[in-house]
Amino acid sequence: MNPLIEFQGFNKFFGQHQVLADVDLKVQAGEVVVILGPSGCGKSTLLRCLNGLEEAQGGSLRLDGQELLGPDTDWRQVRQRVGMVFQSYHLFGHMSVIDNLLLGPLKVQKRERREAQAQAEALLARVGLLDKRDAFPRQLSGGQQQRIAIVRSLCMNPQVMLFDEVTAALDPEMVKEVLQVIQGLAREGMTLLIVTHEMAFARAVADRIVFMEAGRILEQNHPERFFTQPQTARAQQFLEKFSFVESLPKTLHKELS
Amino acid sequence: MSFDTAFMLSTLPAFFKAVGVTLQVGAIAIATSLLVALLNATILVLRTPYLWRLVKGYVELARNTPLLIQLFFVYFALPSLGVKVSGFAAAIITMTFMGGAYLTEVLRAGVEAVPRAQLESGRSIGLSEGQLLRHVILPQAGILSLPALFANFIFLLKETTVVSAVAVPEILYTTKNYIALYYKTYEMLAVLTLLCVLIFLPLSLLLRYLERRLQHGQFGN
Amino acid sequence: MASSGIELLLVSLPQLATGAWQTLAISALGILFATLGGVLYGVLATLGNRWLNILLQVYLELFRAIPVLVWLYLVFFGLPIFFGLSIPSFWCAVLVLGLWGASEVGEVVRGALQSLPRGQREAGLSIGLGGWQLYGYVLLPQALKRMTPPTINIYTRIIKTSSLAVLIGVVEVIKAGQQIIERTYESVLIYGALLLFFFLVCYPLSAASRVLERRWAHA
Numbered sequence: 001m002n003p004l005i006e007f008q009g010f011n012k013f014f015g016q017h018q019v020l021a022d023v024d025l026k027v028q029a030g031e032v033v034v035i036l037g038p039s040g041c042g043k044s045t046l047l048r049c050l051n052g053l054e055e056a057q058g059g060s061l062r063l064d065g066q067e068l069l070g071p072d073t074d075w076r077q078v079r080q081r082v083g084m085v086f087q088s089y090h091l092f093g094h095m096s097v098i099d100n101l102l103l104g105p106l107k108v109q110k111r112e113r114r115e116a117q118a119q120a121e122a123l124l125a126r127v128g129l130l131d132k133r134d135a136f137p138r139q140l141s142g143g144q145q146q147r148i149a150i151v152r153s154l155c156m157n158p159q160v161m162l163f164d165e166v167t168a169a170l171d172p173e174m175v176k177e178v179l180q181v182i183q184g185l186a187r188e189g190m191t192l193l194i195v196t197h198e199m200a201f202a203r204a205v206a207d208r209i210v211f212m213e214a215g216r217i218l219e220q221n222h223p224e225r226f227f228t229q230p231q232t233a234r235a236q237q238f239l240e241k242f243s244f245v246e247s248l249p250k251t252l253h254k255e256l257s
Numbered sequence: 258m259s260f261d262t263a264f265m266l267s268t269l270p271a272f273f274k275a276v277g278v279t280l281q282v283g284a285i286a287i288a289t290s291l292l293v294a295l296l297n298a299t300i301l302v303l304r305t306p307y308l309w310r311l312v313k314g315y316v317e318l319a320r321n322t323p324l325l326i327q328l329f330f331v332y333f334a335l336p337s338l339g340v341k342v343s344g345f346a347a348a349i350i351t352m353t354f355m356g357g358a359y360l361t362e363v364l365r366a367g368v369e370a371v372p373r374a375q376l377e378s379g380r381s382i383g384l385s386e387g388q389l390l391r392h393v394i395l396p397q398a399g400i401l402s403l404p405a406l407f408a409n410f411i412f413l414l415k416e417t418t419v420v421s422a423v424a425v426p427e428i429l430y431t432t433k434n435y436i437a438l439y440y441k442t443y444e445m446l447a448v449l450t451l452l453c454v455l456i457f458l459p460l461s462l463l464l465r466y467l468e469r470r471l472q473h474g475q476f477g478n
Numbered sequence: 479m480a481s482s483g484i485e486l487l488l489v490s491l492p493q494l495a496t497g498a499w500q501t502l503a504i505s506a507l508g509i510l511f512a513t514l515g516g517v518l519y520g521v522l523a524t525l526g527n528r529w530l531n532i533l534l535q536v537y538l539e540l541f542r543a544i545p546v547l548v549w550l551y552l553v554f555f556g557l558p559i560f561f562g563l564s565i566p567s568f569w570c571a572v573l574v575l576g577l578w579g580a581s582e583v584g585e586v587v588r589g590a591l592q593s594l595p596r597g598q599r600e601a602g603l604s605i606g607l608g609g610w611q612l613y614g615y616v617l618l619p620q621a622l623k624r625m626t627p628p629t630i631n632i633y634t635r636i637i638k639t640s641s642l643a644v645l646i647g648v649v650e651v652i653k654a655g656q657q658i659i660e661r662t663y664e665s666v667l668i669y670g671a672l673l674l675f676f677f678l679v680c681y682p683l684s685a686a687s688r689v690l691e692r693r694w695a696h697a
Contacts, residue, residue, distance in 0.1 A: 051603075053600055077606075079603065079606045080605075080606040083605075084600075086600065086604075088597050091601075092601070092602075092616055094619045094620050104606055104607070107607070107615065108606040108607060108608075108611070149601075153604070156605055156606065317681060321681045321684055322677050322680070323639070323676055325641045325642060325644070325645075325652070326641060326672050326676065329652070330669040330673065333665050333669065334668075335666075337663070337665050337666055415545040416545070419547055419642070422645055436555070442556075446552055446556055449548060449551075450548070450552065453548055454544070457542065457545075458543040461542050
């Protein structure tokens, strides 16, 4: 089966600094891929290349068989098929929630108001925020705003959703409500690319873990195998930073268990 | 379209003098405006009862009326009240009137930008209000105001062209004069434009440099 | 003396009013073009195109380096020579005020747009908004509050600067006043009235700008 998304020999530079080097990554439709790695490894940049917020300098990037790296790419079209949710949600502060949701469908996709509104309200209800329909972003908590940001992207009916560290800026109590929404999307079979530091969540929701460092993919694996038996030393070092049990010397660990 | 460059060169001495007048008027206006503004700013900061309102009224009046009309008032209207002044004097008086108001606003904003913590720590080591003003507020307000002050100095220098209306022989007046005398409009306008660019462009770039340098030196913000 | 002064003013009112109308017309048109031009400048300056930015900078520095009165003369004397165009001095004034005003308003708009969080632009792009839509629905509306007080101050300056039009022969309020003075010699009264006229037009704008700035001050 042809992959929905395919990076081949993908390269990106910021000036002289190479941010992504020879990245080869295939994502099948319906897959949930979580990208892990230390800060600055290029994982956010990889996501941002997929919806054209960053330009690439070499290689190939295909979406549903269509090559995106070329002068003729209509990124406006691509962005309707690839939705993105940001760390700081970036809802449009001067508009109410419902207007935030309807802006894309009505002005970009030129859909019928009744249909678009029905969809928006249904999605709002699904994330439990229908009563905030007419509220303004500044009246809402971070977790509420992020859930609405997710709905805003969903209203465009994308094929793929990108999540760029969407819980990093939230107070801890609000992280789960957002992750549950993402989990719901995964269960429905939507193709997701997620960059996160929430290890437990990654382990629970991913179909595949991609581990990156310094612009390269070092390891790809099924989540259970990645977290219990990382194949590269760098991955192991990275995981140890997040766990407290595994850092005990191996002998002591055996004695305890 | 041909340039009479020989003619242009022959006018250079006159323009040189004109630039001198522009700079002279500008420099005097800047100096006197600054003095007026320092006085006003002090009154505003100390909130001297009656004077404070007077200063506010003066600033509003000077800032909401055109320089040209202020100039005409001093030069054409005052004589009928017995006060006769030369064009040069009218220029200085008017530009001080207007410049003083603008600079007062700049200094006032500079004073208000001094962090309150500075005032509190000054008072808590026993400084009197006067000492606080002299040693804490004014120096810091001065530094914070520098870019805006410099910008207004440039503005005052540019406004000297307006006083050509009362026959002060600065660069615009000289240009108009030569156009009227010799009809070499094209050449004279070219010289005028060149002079303006030579004088004001470096100042504008200097202002940008100053703004950038002082951005990084801002305490607190 | 005072009563004859008031009488004189009342008698001269029609002539002054005609002149005032010209002044206000020049100012209003200048403000209109400055606003339209300024918004265009601000949008163009935030597109990230290097050549565009250089062009806009040259335009800006030209209007900063050359005083407005000099520009008035350049256009008034120069347009006939350079382009064979002879336009009435009224429109010379409107043109200069519009172009100069646009550079000033443009810098304000640019600053306001650049002060918005970068994510707003990215979020707008991510739902497929194109150039004009992005600016029209997302960026400009949010920049509006930051742009308005400084822009009103620029309007005040345009109105005051319109007074310079008398020096290129426009029969506006100052000229009207001077014609009255030629007949009646009441220079103090007339110039005083002119000062009052401009004050009454400009002061409310300045005050409004301050009120709005305070009310819309963002953290």
